[in-house]
Amino acid sequence: MGEFETLEVRIPKELLLGVEKQKFIEDLKLFAAMELYEQQVLSLGKAAELAGKTKDDFMGVLSEHGIAVLRYSQEELAEELKQLKNSR
Secondary structure (H helix, E strand, C coil): CCCCCCCCCCCCHHHHCCCCHHHHHHHHHHHHHHHHHHCCCCCHHHHHHHHCCCHHHHHHHHHHCCCCCCCCCHHHHHHHHHHHHHCC
C-alpha cells in the first residue's frame, strides 16, 4: 500500500439515523470499488484493496452484484475458445 488520502464526505445526519458509521464507511468503499472496477478505472487488485478485501473475496462480491469479473474482447474470447478446443 502506498500513501493515503483522506476525503471528507458530508451527509445529512437524518440520513444516517440507525446506521453504524464504520459499516457505512466500509460499504461506501466497497461500492466505490465495485463502480470504479466496472468502469475500468481500477484494476481488480486495486479495487479489492480499496474495498478492504482479498481478490478472491472481491471477485465473489462482484459476482453477487452481477459485475463481470473477467473481461474478454470478442477476439480474446474467440482465441481462448479456439485454444480450449485444440487442447482436447
